[in-house]
Amino acid sequence: MPRALYVLALAVFAMGTSEFMLAGLVPDIAADVGVPVGTAGLLTSAFALGMVVGAPTMAALTRRLPARATLLGCLVLFALAHVVGAVTPSFAVLFTTRLVAAVADAGFLAVALSTAATLVAPDRKGRAVAVLLSGTTVAMVAGVPAGALLGTATGWRSTFWAVALVCVPATLGIARGIPRARRAHASVHVVGGPSLRAELAALASLRLVLPMVLAALVNTGTFAALTFLAPLVTDVAGLSPWWVAIALVLFGVGSFVGVTVAGRVSDRSPRVVVTVGGVLLLLGWVATAAFAAHPAALLGLVLVQGALGFAVGSTLITRVLYAAARAPSMGGSYATAALNVGAAAGPAVAAATLATGLGEVGPVWVAAAATATALLLAAPLLRVVAPAQAGAAR
Numbered sequence: 001m002p003r004a005l006y007v008l009a010l011a012v013f014a015m016g017t018s019e020f021m022l023a024g025l026v027p028d029i030a031a032d033v034g035v036p037v038g039t040a041g042l043l044t045s046a047f048a049l050g051m052v053v054g055a056p057t058m059a060a061l062t063r064r065l066p067a068r069a070t071l072l073g074c075l076v077l078f079a080l081a082h083v084v085g086a087v088t089p090s091f092a093v094l095f096t097t098r099l100v101a102a103v104a105d106a107g108f109l110a111v112a113l114s115t116a117a118t119l120v121a122p123d124r125k126g127r128a129v130a131v132l133l134s135g136t137t138v139a140m141v142a143g144v145p146a147g148a149l150l151g152t153a154t155g156w157r158s159t160f161w162a163v164a165l166v167c168v169p170a171t172l173g174i175a176r177g178i179p180r181a182r183r184a185h186a187s188v189h190v191v192g193g194p195s196l197r198a199e200l201a202a203l204a205s206l207r208l209v210l211p212m213v214l215a216a217l218v219n220t221g222t223f224a225a226l227t228f229l230a231p232l233v234t235d236v237a238g239l240s241p242w243w244v245a246i247a248l249v250l251f252g253v254g255s256f257v258g259v260t261v262a263g264r265v266s267d268r269s270p271r272v273v274v275t276v277g278g279v280l281l282l283l284g285w286v287a288t289a290a291f292a293a294h295p296a297a298l299l300g301l302v303l304v305q306g307a308l309g310f311a312v313g314s315t316l317i318t319r320v321l322y323a324a325a326r327a328p329s330m331g332g333s334y335a336t337a338a339l340n341v342g343a344a345a346g347p348a349v350a351a352a353t354l355a356t357g358l359g360e361v362g363p364v365w366v367a368a369a370a371t372a373t374a375l376l377l378a379a380p381l382l383r384v385v386a387p388a389q390a391g392a393a394r
Contacts, residue, residue, distance in 0.1 A: 002119045005131045007173030008112045011075055012135030014166040015105045017143030018082065019047055021163075025148070025156040032156065033091040040091070043098045048344035050102025052337055058107025059114075059333035060196055067115045068178040072171060074108035077101075079167035086160035106336055113332030115178065117321055126270075126318045130263020133314050137259050140252030145245050199327035203334070208323040210377070210385045212338040215316035217374035218278075219342025221285065221367030222309040224350035226251060228363040229302070236292045236360050243295075247302050254306025262311035266318050271382055273315040278375050281308040285368035289361050313339075319385055346370070 022029070022044050030040035062070040081101035085094050116128040147159040202208055225232075229251070230244045237243075266273050284305045291297035317335045324331025346366070353362025378385055 004174075004177040005116055005119055005128060007170060007177045008071075008116060009132055009135035010173065011071075011108065011167065011170035012112065012132055013139045013143060014163050014170060015078065015108065016136035016139030017147055017166070018078075018101060018163045019051075019105065020140060020144045021147035021151075021159055022047075025151050025159065028151060028156045029094070033089065033094060035091045043095060044347075045344075046095055046098040047102040048340060048347075050099045051106045051340035052344055054103030054106030055110045055333040055336035055340065056330065058103060059110045059330050062107065062111065063196065063199075063330070067111055068174060070111045071108060071115070071174050071178060074104045074111070075167055075171050075174065078104035078108065079164045079171070082160045082164040082167075086157045086164070106333075106340065110333035110336045113317075113321060113335050114328060115332075117331075124267060125321050126265075126267035126315070127263045129314055129318045129321065130259045133259050133310070133317075134256060137252055137256035137310060140255060141249055142252075144252070145249055148245065194326060194328065196330075199330040202324060202327040202330070205323065206381070207384050208320065208327075208334065210381060211316045211319035211323060212334055214274075214374045214378055214385060215313060215320060215335070215338040216341040216345070217370045217377075218281070218309065218313045218316060219339055220346040220349070221281075221342075221370035222305075222313060223343045223346035224363045224366040224370065225285070225288070225305070227347040228350055228354070228360065231360040232292055232298065232364070237295045237298045238293070239295055243299075247299060250299055250303040251306035254303040254308075255310035258307035258309065258311035259314045261307075262315050266315040270315055270319060273311060274378060274385065275382065277308055277312040277315070278371065278378070281305070281312055282368060282371045282375060284308055285364055285371060289364040289368065292361055292364065316385075
C-alpha cells in the first residue's frame with residue numbers, strides 16, 4: 001500500500017479520536033463551562049450533524065480543487081477548531097467549534113476516500129478503505145482511552161490540544177505525500193469531468209443507494225450498542241467502571257481486526273462478507289442481549305461484535321465506492337454520509353429504549369433490529385449490492 005494512505009490514516013486517527021473522546025469528558029466539560037450535563041451532551045449531536053451535512057456539502061464545494069489542497073484545508077480547519085475549543089470559556093463557542101470540526105472532518109474523509117481509491121489499482125479499493133478506516137479503529141483502541149486518561153489527569157482541554165498536535169505531522173505528510181496532480185490523474189475534480197448534476201444523478205442508481213442504506217443500517221446498530229456500552233458493562237454485567245475502558249479497547253481491537261480482514265477479502269468476495277458476516281453479526285447482537293449479565297461472555301462478544309460490525313460495514317462502504325465510479329468527486333461523500341447517518345441515528349434510537357422495559361439492554365436490541373433490517377433488504381438484491389465475483393463489481 002502507498003505510504004500516502006498511511007498518512008491519510010494518521011489524520012483519520014486524529015479525527016476519530018476527537019469524534020469519540022467526548023464520551024468520557026462530558027461531565028468535566030459541563031462543570032467547567034457551567035452548563036448541565038445534558039446540555040454538554042449536545043456537543044456529540046453537533047459533531048454527528050456536522051458530519052452528515054458536511055460530507056456532501058464540502059465535496060460539492062471543493063470538487064474542482066486539487067485533492068491535496070482540499071485535504072490540507074480541511075485538516076488545518078479541523079486543528080484550528082480544536083485550538084479555539086481548548087481556550088474558549090463559552091459553551092456556545094465550544095458548540096460551534098464542534099460543528100466546524102465535524103464539517104472539516106466530513107470533508108476530509110469524503111475526499112480521502114475518493115483519493116485513496118486513486119492511489120491503488122482498481123481492484124484494490126477494499127484494501128485502501130481498510131487502511132484508511134484503520135485510523136478510526138486505532139483511535140478507538142488507543143486514542144480514545146488515552147484521551148480519557150489525559151483528560152482525567154490534566155483536564156479536558158488538554159485532549160483538544162493533543163488532537164490539534166497530532167494534526168501537525170499528518171499535515172506535513174499530506175503536503176509531501178499527496179501529488180499535486182492526483183485528482184487530475186484520476187479525472188476527479190477537473191474541468192471536463194462529470195458535472196455536479198451528473199454526479200448527483202448517480203443517486204438514482206439502486207446499485208449505489210442500496211449499499212448506502214445497508215451501510216447506514218449496519219452502522220446504526222454498531223453505534224447504538226457502542227454508545228451505551230458503559231451501562232451494559234456496569235449496570236447489567238455488574239463490573240466496576242474501570243472495565244468500561246477495557247471493553248472499549250476490546251471493541252476497538254475487534255474493529256481493527258475486522259476492517260483489516262475485510263479489506264483483504266471484500267474486493268474478491270464481497271458477498272461472503274455481507275451474507276456470512278451479516279448473519280453472524282445479527283446472531284452476535286442477539287447473544288449479547290441474552291448474555292449481557294455474564295461478564296466473561298459480554299466482554300468476549302464485545303470483541304467479536306467489533307470485528308463483525310466493522311468488517312461488514314467497511315465492505316458496504318467499499319461497495320459504495322465501486323458503485324460511485326461515475327461520481328468520482330462525490331462518491332467519497334456518499335460513503336461518508338452513509339457512515340454518519342448510522343452514527344447519528346443509532347444513539348438517538350437507542351436512547352429512546354433506555355426508559356422502556358428493555359432498559360440498558362435496549363440499545364443492543366436496536367442493533368439487532370437494524371442488522372436484521374439490513375439483511376432483509378439485501379437478501380433479494382445480493383447481485384446488486386455484493387457480486388459473487390470481484391470482476392462483477394467493475
